[in-house]
Amino acid sequence: MFSSSQLRTRCLVLLQSSLTTITFFFQIHAQMIRNHLFPADAFVARRALEFVVSSPQGANLNYALKIFDQIPHPNTFAWNTMIRCYANSPFPACSLGLFNRMIRSSSFAIDAKPNSYTYPFLLKACARLSAVREGEKLHGFMVGLGADTDVFSINGLINMYAACGKINSSRLLFDAALTGKEDTVTWNSMLSGYLNSGLINLAGKLFDSMPDREKGVVTWNVMINGYSRHGEIDRAKLIFNRMPKRNVETWNTLMVGYVRCGLLDTARKVFDEIPNRNAVSWSAMITAYTQGDQPNEALSLFDEMEKSSCFVEPNLSTVVSVLSACTQLGAVERGKRVHDYIERNKMKVDSIVGTALIDMYAKSGCIETATSVFKSLKKPKDVFPWTVMISGLAANGHGFEALALFHEMESTGVRPNRITFVGVLSACSHGGWVDSAMKYMSLMTEVYGLEPESEHYGCIVDALGRVGRLTEAVSFIEAMPRRWINDVIWLTLVGSCSFYGDIAVSEYALKRLNRFGDVYVLVSNIYAMNGRWVKARNARSIMESKGIQKCPGRSSIEIAGAVHDFHSGQKSYGRIHDIYEMIRIINFRIR
C-alpha cells in the first residue's frame, strides 16, 4: 500500500505522463476521490483539470466543467485553464461567461484575479466570435486596470480587432506599440490582419518597411499564405524564393496555395520537394486529390505514405480524406481497412471522422454498418453525422427510417441545415410522397428560415414525376424562383418521362435545356417506348447538332481492395482481352 503522500505524488506523476489515456485518467480520478485528494487538494484538482482540457484525445468539456465546479475556491490558474479550454472549443462564448463569473466571485480573493494570461484567451474568444462589442468592452476593462500594456495582450487586441473587421483600430494599437513594446508576433498579427481583410497591398508595404532582423519564419509564412489566399500565387512564390530559412509550414503553405489556385500538378511538385514532410503535408496533398476528383491518386498517395521510409503517422485529417476518396470510388473494402486502422490505433472517432465513415458505408450500400457507426458516436452528436445518416437511409430506399431519424434529431434539439433537408426531401421523393415533401419544404422555410435551393426543388419535381404527375411537375418548376431552375431540374423531369413514356412533356422539358448533356439514352428510350424508332436514332444527332459530346460511360469496380476504372471505348486496360472473352461467354450462355 501507498502512504497518502506517496499516492499524491504518484497521481501527480501519472497526470503529467504522456502515456496516460483518458480512460486511465478516470481510474486515477476515482482513486483521488476515494483517498480525499479530490477536490480537497486544490493543487491536485487543478492538475486534473489541466489534464482533461489538454488530453491527447481532445478536451472533454463537460468533464472539465464538472471538475472545475468542484474546486472550492479556484485560483487564477484554474480560471485561466477553464477559460482557455472554452476559448478553443466550439463554444468560445462560454469563456466570456466564465470570465464574468470570475470577476464577480473574485472581488475579495487576491489569488483569483485575472492576470496577463487571462486576457489573451478572452481576446481569442472574441476574435473567433467576431464579437466587436464584447471585445471593445474587454479592451475598456483592461485599460481601466492598466492591463493593456503586456505584449501578449497587445497582440491579442490587434488580432481581435482585425478579426472583427476593425482593421483601423488594429493599426492604431500597432503604431502605439512600435515604441519598443512590440515583438515579431505584433508584426505578424498586423500583417495577417491586413491580409485576411483583403488589404494585400497595405500588407506588402508594411512587410517591406519591416526591418529584416524582425522577420521570423512565421512572418514570411503569413505573407505566402495571404498572397495565395487572394489568388496572388506568383507573389507568394517570390516571397518563398526570398526566404533565408524555411520550415515545413512554409512548404505546406506554398503547396496549399497552388492547390487553391487549382494547380494540382505544381502542388505535387512542391510536395515532392518538401525535405521533411509532416502529417499536414501528406494530408493536404491527399485532400487536394480527393477534392479535385482524383480519388485514385489520393489512395495511391496514401499507400506511399504508409510505405514511406521516413514514416509519418496518419492523423485524423489524413483518415478523413482517405475515407472520402473511398466514398467517391465506392471502395468499401478499402474503406473498411481504413476503419480497421482507426480502431487498431485507437484513434478518437470524433464527429468529423464518424461522418466520413457513415457516409462511406452508406454510399456503398452497407447501411447496417453505417447505422452501427452512427450509434457508436458519442452524444451529443452535431448536425453532420445526423445528416449523412438521414441521406444514407434515403439513398438506400429506407425512406421511413430516414424521416423517423430526422424527427429523432429534431427532438434532441439539433438544428437541421440545408443539406439535412436535401436528405429528408430525397427520402420523400424516392417514396413518391408528394404531400410529405411539401410539408417538409414548408417546415424548412417557416420553422428553420432556410431558403430552398435547386436540390430541394429538384426533390419535389422528382416526387411528382415518380408518381406520374408530370404536368403538375411542369407547373411546379415554372412557379419556382428563376435562379434555381437549371438543367438538372429539367433532366429530373425527363427521367420521369422516360419511365412513363411521355413524349409531350419530355419534349417541352428538353427545349428548356441549356446543354443536352447525357440525356441521349433517356431520350431515345422515350421515343423507342412509343415506337418512334427513327426519332430514337435521331436523338444522338440532335445532341451532336447542339455541339455536345456524350461523356463516355464510366464504371469502376473494387477487387481485393484495388479499384479498377473503366470507360466505354477503352482499349488499353491490361486484361481487356479477358474481359471481352468473358462477355462472349456470357452472351453465349444467355442465348
Next chain:
DNA sequence: GGTTTTCTTG
C-alpha cells in the same frame, strides 16, 4: 508550482 499571441491539413 504552470498557461498566452501570428502560419499549414480535415
